[in-house]
Amino acid sequence: MRIDSCRKCGTELIVKQNCSVCKTPIKFECKDCKRESDEQIHSICRLVDMNYRPIILEAA
Numbered sequence: 446m447r448i449d450s451c452r453k454c455g456t457e458l459i460v461k462q463n464c465s466v467c468k469t470p471i472k473f474e475c476k477d478c479k480r481e482s483d484e485q486i487h488s489i490c491r492l493v494d495m496n497y498r499p500i501i502l503e504a505a
């Protein structure tokens with residue numbers, strides 16, 4: 446996944462928060478001006494997180 450640069454000052458963004466389900470970065474912060482990017486919502490991960498069931502185990 447690519448990390449964008451700050452829309453305000455152009456500085457590279459650092460990862461602020463990872464998705465609790467797939468561990469992909471979903472929120473970034475500018476190192477320079479501390480401006481936070483919008484959180485990238487994973488709708489599928491949200492569902493998994495809310496109604497967590499070990500579905501994968503059944504297929505094994």
Ligand SMILES: [Zn+2]
Nearest residue numbers: 464467487490
């Ligand atoms: Zn996710």
Ligand SMILES: [Zn+2]
Nearest residue numbers: 451454475478
């Ligand atoms: Zn910035």
